[in-house]
Amino acid sequence: MLDPKTTTAPSAAAGTTPVLTLRGVSKHFPGVRALHDVSLSLYPGQVTALIGENGAGKSTLVKILTGIYQPDAGEIAVRGTPVKLDTAHHAFEAGITAIHQETVLFDELSVAENIYLGHAPRTRFRTIDWATMRREAKTVLDGMGAGHIHPNTRLKELSIANKHLVGVARAMSIDADVVIMDEPTAALSYKEIEDLFVLIELLKQEGKAVLFITHKFDEIYRIADRYTVFRDGEMVGDGLLADTPQDEIVKMMVGRSVDQIFPRHEKRSGAPLLEVSGLSHPTEFADISFTLNEGEILGFYGLVGAGRSEVMQALFGITQPSGGTIALGGDAIAPKSPADAVNAGIVYVPEERGKQGVVIGLPIFQNVSLPSLRRTSTSGVLQLREEFALARTFTKRLDLRAASLSQDVGTLSGGNQQKVVIAKWLATSPRVIILDEPTKGIDIGSKAAVHQFMGELVSQGLSVIMVSSELPEILGMSDRVVVMREGRIVATHENDGLTAEMLVKTAAGIGAQA
Structure with a gap:
């Protein structure tokens, strides 16, 4: 991992007055306290890393900032003026845009249409000015070194990396003050990540405030200037990365020291x-x-x-x-x-757990029992008690964090979804388990739990x-x-x-x- 001393310096456009501030923001769901009295400040020309384990409240915060969720309490201010982000459009008008791990754009639309969706240039008759839109899209793409992407190209024809570039171009086109990047490097190659970092530096030079969410500490110390740490829905620390050792941030994240990230198992091959x-x-x-x-x-x-x-x-x-x-x-x-x-x-835990590993819309217990229906059925009739017992046995072994086993698996954090997938296959009593990128996109605490469990599995043969x-x-x-x-x-x-x-x-x- 990179040393904190390698942290990039704030850009010349950096300021000391926050562009966006949150004070005392809270959000509750039935049986779950997602956020409680959290604060956050984002500064122009600087990258703030939002750090925390899965389930710490990071995704909920992003949805509040983009108008998808409404906070139960607290205040959001842009350049010192309180704002109410009732809808995604209100967040957009306030100068807030987000680039997600799974880029939220439209495959069937062109690059230019995606860049200017919701704010396309208009003719005097209030119809879309297509020529101007394509020309301005090309200008934006050229200005950020993405001139190889043609404005008329359908988005579905682009690679994941180029889709990210279109997302950044969209942020540049609306002159957003705040750019949120939620796990932007998860599906990118090393070179594509380096290209993205160049774009982030461009955003900093433009005076944008960037909120960068990642689980990779080398990226945090490479690109971020500041950090804010969430744990269990609360803000537990913030400051300048250059002044804070990595071990201290890890301890803030998990509430304890993580002395051994990779617990070595006794080799019994x-x-x-x-x-x-x-x-x-x-x-x-x-x-x-x-x-x-x-x-x-x-x-x-x-x-x-x-x-x-x-x-x-x-x-x-x-x-x-x-x-x-x-x-x-x-x-x-x-x-x-x-x-x-x-x-x-032989069982297989896929890399794309959200699409191939779990069934969104079904509760946790049904996801776990799905491959083992013969064990949980009597004369072809499913036994609810047996399904719950099976799910309870294996999710407990993996320390699953959920309100109940009846919770929709789609509401779980990435790390907890991964635990459900592993539990599902372990319930089939396999001899070989294939783990494809088992800790991709999950936090350091959940990684340690998965690694620990891997050691236990091989110790059992x-x-x-x-x-x-x-x-x-x-x-x-x-x-x-x-x-x-x-x-x-x-x-x-x-x-x-x-x-x-x-x-x-x-x-x-x-x-x-x-």
């Missing part, structure tokens, strides 16, 4: 359990061969596009390989569907494949590491003296392979 040989796919990967041993955590590392997730989806029966063999416990298997894989003893792009996680949790590049395995390392530099060089094809 046994006999080979999962043996993959020559697995290939016409377009995604080729000649994949590896062995997973009993009681082992096998890490898979590679740069974006290396084919790691595609291999895991083939093992889980989501896609069909064109060649190769899979053996589990010495028996050949060929999963044609996820149901086949689950029956064989379960075998784990962990796909991760986070080098500290790969090095901290894996017994062995498989490195992929361009759809092929290029190296397998024992995690003994292994360094981040070695992995990055191998994954990027730099120098001699280990």
